[in-house]
Amino acid sequence: MAIVKKKKVAAAAKATPESTKKAVKRPVSEGEQTPKKKKKVAAKKVQNGDTPAKKKVKKAKVVEEEPIEEVEKLQLMDDDDEEGLNELNFTQHDGSDDDLRDDYSDDDGKCHSHSRINGFCFDLDDDDLPIEKKSAALDKKKEKIMKEGEEELQLNIANQATFELPTVEEIENEMKSVPNLEIIKQRIADVIQVLGDFRNRRDPAKSRTQYVEVLKKDLCSQYGYNDYLMGKFMDLFPNGAELLEFLEANDNPRPVTIRANSLKVKRRDLAKNLINRGMNVDPAADWTKVGLVVYDSQVPVGATPEYLAGHYMIQGLNSLLPVMALAPQPGDRVLDMCSAPGGKTSHIAALMKNSGTLFANDASFDRCRAIIGNLHRLGVNNAVVCNLGGEEFAKIRPNGFDRILLDAPCSGTGVIWKDQSVKTSKDSQDVQRRHTVQRQLILSALDSLDANSPNGGYLVYSTCSVLVEENEAVVNFLLERRHCELVPTGLSIGVDGYTRFRDYRFHPSLSMTKRYYPHVHNIDGFYVAKIKKLSNAKMSKQAVLEKEKEKATQKSQKKKQAAEDNDSDDSGEEEEVTTNGQANGKSEKKKKQKKGADADESDDDVETAPMKNIGSGARANKKRRNQKKAAAKQAAVQEDDGFNTVGNIKRAKKPTQFKSKVPKRAAARTGAKSIKNRRKKVLAKQQ
């Protein structure tokens, strides 16, 4: 303790002349504390779980040991040292100082239990032991703090009850200047609280939609998302607290994890070697035998001799899941349809023990180089790397594989921490493009599977997206189009996939699929579904068309019904418009819906109305058919929000694989020329 004091004296010596002057002028101020500061210190002690009695005994001892001169020196300390004084519990007062009541005095402010030397008070007399008195005083103080805390809480609750919701326009204006994140954060918490107990906490003049709109705007500016994606996440996590957890998790990195390459090394041996290199590693989770988590490392994880020798692959734990679900067997014919850079491919090869045949495909030629590099490094020698659009496999290798992994290209909404640009770059068009390609790929993948494979016929579909449009809706689309069924993934972690989402309903078996979230599982957001192909025969077009028709009629009936309801409600609503702003919004919405329904019906009309000015005959019929098809396709694409699983799919532009060096017209011309030349030659010979 003496050392501590000396330091403080030294600090006093260092103090600026001004502060020293101040201290000399007002020596009493050394021991003075604002009541707040005192409370803080006391609260700190309570929090730390210090036994106050013990501490005080120590301090009293120190006081007795210290020479008075030393104590006087302390008067020269500057303000910064107040806390140090506090810790040592020296108090200088005349026994009536208000500030001191909290600590050692009774309610009258007089210090009864202390003797005073030079104005400093010490615990010496009275019947009770000083330690008991101090303990009692502390209890009292604690009680007071608790009381104040309770009062503050009540005040907060009262404040929350009167929380005023700004309008969306006000928020937009606020955002034009530099947004105050503290205010926004508080408002987010307030709105979430109101939404959690809407009936009691709402402002009666404001609707839930208004609260939700304000929340969305604030979340967008707090976390940096665009409106579209935030809307999607709000649909996904209607619970405000969970939404915040998810958004926070998206701003924080996941743990660094690696997969031991069982083709070359055992996990135990790899861990030993890496620890010797200065890496702090541990088994990553109880559900994987090959994953290791790297807590910290003195060497770059991607440049150790073990890495270069192919003993491990740097992979997120989520990457292990689809391969585990696929469970490839030695000797299988396996296709990894979208495999670059080859992390999952090399895991598949390891499970196949480098036997059988593994096709590692990717549409990007550049990314195929990465597959080749990784497969070489990891010692994979049962793989054929190919560079095709996945859509081609149904044609070039129908019913040709025992197992297929389709780790589809996606929006990446599960790995936002890796690429923050996703927050603003994803819009409805982008997501629509994604799920369109995903549907094409999943159909092609299923058609490439052999349903009669003795131990296979399995397709695993996975994405690193959390959006339902790219996951359950795509799998549901497949179930409606092909003879196949969902089977359990065999994965012990993950939450069940959606069978219903907002107004949409999926096949009940979709609960067998698995979802992963960063805030729940501390791995990247991910989705895994395992599908068994039941028959190699394609579902007849007739059956698919009938299903489509059925759904379409149901849909149009619903719309008509909604339109009729609107008609009958119209007059009543107009009255409401004048009296109730909330209802106003509602009727607007209904009108919009009606408009939409009308537009859709007119679309239907386009489809069904007889085509004019085309004429008759076979050609005209064909033209008519094509027009109908084009109109239907356009309508389906326009409407397609990702859940319209029976609609036509917009074909993505096919990647051009081989380009003929001679243009078509030139080729035709050359053909004609050579025929002419040959004819000339023949004629010449004849002559």
Ligand SMILES: C[S@@+](CC[C@H](N)C(=O)[O-])C[C@H]1O[C@@H](n2cnc3c(N)ncnc32)[C@H](O)[C@@H]1O
């Ligand atoms: C999610 S990544 C695959 C990651 C890989 N499975 C792994 O674990 O290392 C999606 C890949 O699909 C590829 N891709 C995109 N469209 C494709 C298509 N039509 N056919 C095949 N591959 C495609 C992309 O080039 C990208 O490499």
